[in-house]
Amino acid sequence: MTPDLEAATGRYLKLIGRADEYGAVDLVVNLIDGGVPAEDVLLRVIAPGQRRVGELWASNEWSVAREHAATAVSERAVAAVSGHVRPAPTRGRVAVACADGEYHALPTRIMAEVLRLRGWDVDFLGASVPGPHLISHLHQTGPDVVALGCTLPTRLPRAHATIAACQAVGIPVLAGGAGFGADGRYARLLGADAWAPTADAAADRLAAGLPSFPAAHDGAVQLGDEEYAYLTRHRAELLSRVMDTLGEHTGEDLGHLADFLIAAIYVHDASLFTDFVTWTCRVLAARNVPAESVVLGLNIFRDVLADCPRARVLLTEGVTAARSCCAVRRTETSV
Template structure:
């Protein structure tokens, strides 16, 4: 190993240097060098929690940023994430990370359909370091299986993670199911919006912005146990109009209808090859999914943030984002009898027209 490896993460500069060294290894797919780096940090007395959160988590965030900017491919992003996951295992197996259970029991899991498991794994490891007995269930846990597990373990709380906003309706079902058997739920992850704004409407008992904050919160007063048969669905009265249900159930048909009409509304599509047409269909499917989620929450910002992000992703890949406004207009026509859906779609169109990061580059 290089003698430039920091021996302590006593300040932000040392953490940044260690993260850069790990990034060099992770981005090259060099698992051995990455593992040697974290072992050296731990051998030299670096706090394992710091290695997890100030180094590994920082590098993983950069992996996502590099993919979004089109500087690494999907395959490279997956490979880098796989190396990072192995590095987390290396930290957990190091003698410096061995702790005695001094607290209660926490179940950590991802919402069903959520495949970004690393944030939850980082939380699980931090909680172990803090003295908790942790059951880490991994990514994409079906709610019935989660409930069976809770019945058999008497967990003090469940920590649910989700990065994808379209999983929020499923998260709501999981939160309610856990609470119905008397287990409180702490949630976290990007899906729950800026400052965790969707955690309370979905009935979560607590929200934390990151693993360190979650561990601090759980170390305080125990989360109160919900009453049996606890229900939260009455907190979303707008669902009574059935727009969410009807849009989510007709998603496939909506994608087909808009895809067929888009060739006339966006003539450049006529020259698309097979792969480009497949990608367009996938983008339309994501648009409908995020529209349904915005309807579920009655929050147009879920949709407008996604549309702005999609436009930036397309521009980064040298694909004109000018196909998005016609697609939103066609969807609004198909859903003309759904006032909330039309309002949300119009908000998306306005966002595309005013977003400075994409508006000037949306032409074909």
């Protein structure tokens, strides 16, 4: 009888929630031994369990420490699946890496393991792989394709440089991960040869044939303009000026807002920034921090950026998004 994977995911979440590494590993190994395909264990037990970890942190039900401990156990569980099932390579070779600056390695590791289970000879290079080091690896090993993971869109400028460098040495790039957009819009914008929303979709895409190089963009948007360069170069100074005015707002929150603003400027997409503002307001609300503090911080940031018209427009849209969160919050608390 096939195990109930939804129930198994619930058990798995409880185990990683109390950092029970041995229990989590035993669970996934026993599922495989009981007839559940290893790919299903990765994608229908470990991955959804880990997504739930992120949700519990965002809602302030789990601390950062508990979230980190659970993630460490999930990494161990993925490694256990990898060690328990060892298919022989029947396809080509793929180098799997996280974009430079991307430290959320678990989704990319799961993709690497799914590709391995599908018969690919996989080199998993881990988190935050600098572009020059990746290119050196490509020269040394000659893979057929690079699978590049990016969870946070703040890493898109570096991902762009990596994509271009891989293609310059004749190796196509399959992009994956939430950082490239839910519909892959940023993967296309940055010139990736293909995009996949999930690990199994990535395996299906490669099974259908290696990506071919895209045609040159006709009238493509210019990425990395003067405002982007200015914001990147002066990020620390600008944040310091904002902090001098807004002492109670944490530097970490402001830093994340600045990074998403810079990424939105790079890809010319206001929604990248406003969506993050909305998410930030919800996370802070779960911690009883009013969204008004975000409004105040964004307004001060806008005042500081007197010579950056595009950034000021984005910050104004961010203020509107944060105020909408304030209104929703007031409605919820008055009910």
